[in-house]
Amino acid sequence: xxxxxxxxxxxxxxxxxxxxxxxxxxxxxxxxxxxxxxxxxxxxxxxxxxxxxxxxxxxxxxxxxxxxxxxxxxxxxxxxxxxxxxxxxxxxxxxxxxxxxxxxxxxxxxxxxxxxxxxxxxxxxxxxxxxxxxxxxxxxxxxxxxxxxxxxxxxxxxxxxxxxxxxxxxxxxxxxxxxxxxxxxxxxxxxxxxxxxxxxxxxxxxxxxxxxxxxxxxxxxxxxxxxxxxxxxxxxxxxxxxxxxxxxxxxxxxxxxxxxxxxxxxxxxxxxxxxxxxxxxxxxxxxxxxxxxxxxxxxx
Ligand SMILES: *[C@@H]1O[C@H](CO)[C@@H](O)[C@H](O)[C@H]1NC(C)=O
Ligand SMILES: *[C@@H]1O[C@H](CO)[C@@H](O)[C@H](O)[C@H]1NC(C)=O
Numbered sequence: 001x002x003x004x005x006x007x008x009x010x011x012x013x014x015x016x017x018x019x020x021x022x023x024x025x026x027x028x029x030x031x032x033x034x035x036x037x038x039x040x041x042x043x044x045x046x047x048x049x050x051x052x053x054x055x056x057x058x059x060x061x062x063x064x065x066x067x068x069x070x071x072x073x074x075x076x077x078x079x080x081x082x083x084x085x086x087x088x089x090x091x092x093x094x095x096x097x098x099x100x101x102x103x104x105x106x107x108x109x110x111x112x113x114x115x116x117x118x119x120x121x122x123x124x125x126x127x128x129x130x131x132x133x134x135x136x137x138x139x140x141x142x143x144x145x146x147x148x149x150x151x152x153x154x155x156x157x158x159x160x161x162x163x164x165x166x167x168x169x170x171x172x173x174x175x176x177x178x179x180x181x182x183x184x185x186x187x188x189x190x191x192x193x194x195x196x197x198x199x200x201x202x203x204x205x206x207x208x209x210x211x212x213x214x215x216x217x218x219x220x221x222x223x224x225x226x227x228x229x230x231x232x233x234x235x236x237x238x239x240x241x242x243x244x245x246x247x248x249x250x251x252x253x254x255x256x257x258x259x260x261x262x263x264x265x266x267x268x269x270x271x272x273x274x275x276x277x278x279x280x281x282x283x284x285x286x287x288x289x290x291x292x293x294x295x296x297x298x299x300x
Pocket of ligand 2: 053054055098099101
């Protein structure tokens with residue numbers, strides 16, 4: 001008998017505690033952020049910036065975005081309608097003044113097909129790659145740069161232009177008038193060179209790292225939509241509604257791919273980059289969105 005009484009008393013205390021906690025969490029519910037996403041342990045609020053303006057295909061494809069930080073100019077590669085003679089174009093919009101926008105073109109060269117680009121942040125210049133090689137755009141005009149006979153499928157700028165040519169399993173670097181092969185691997189689709197000269201590359205077989213003579217395999221998934229670097233030099237990849245961080249260790253073999261978050265309501269990320277405040281900026285169809293860090297909100 002005695003032991004039964006003790007038992008039922010002991011039951012009451014947890015019940016009381018449950019009531020107290022549920023009152024507290026009701027308070028929290030009011031601050032719960034439905035437009036937020038948790039990346040690692042931090043909460044970010046997603047807000048809409050603007051609609052990217054272009055004559056898009058029926059299914060909107062924006063494979064790449066990048067921001068020239070000096071004047072907050074966002075560049076984006078997109079696919080125009082199928083009737084257009086060009087398959088790919090690069091356009092820009094000033095994020096401080098969206099009426100300042102346009103498509104990069106040249107009245108003398110009809111077909112450019114710029115499908116990739118990268119930004120030289122120090123010299124306010126954009127390098128563009130397409131079916132007639134590499135061009136530069138200094139915010140006023142286009143100028144031919146290199147490799148007119150080649151189709152450029154991927155391009156990266158870090159002091160020099162690094163690029164991949166169609167049907168050529170190499171990453172080349174242009175140094176003055178000379179070219180060097182800095183990496184050979186089959187079917188490279190996309191790559192980044194870190195500040196420590198680690199190559200992060202995505203090919204038909206998955207995601208890899210390479211430094212000097214060591215190659216590290218990170219993932220079998222060849223379908224990551226893209227790779228991007230934040231202002232601190234951290235590398236990210238994304239795939240459907242998931243964001244990944246590529247953690248590169250000094251001992252390259254210990255490097256790894258870490259999933260850091262999933263978008264709310266399975267929103268599909270098109271392209272991704274970082275703004276001047278190191279916030280993630282991404283596209284969903286033609287919409288441009290930003291993730292702002294919520295310092296005092298841990299529950300997302
Ligand atoms: C998140 O952003 C939206 C849109 O800008 C805003 O309405 C909302 O108040 C923000 N949420 C929080 C918790 O700050
Ligand atoms: C959108 O782009 C088209 C050309 O592609 C241009 O004619 C139009 O003025 C732009 N709209 C805005 C709001 O700037």
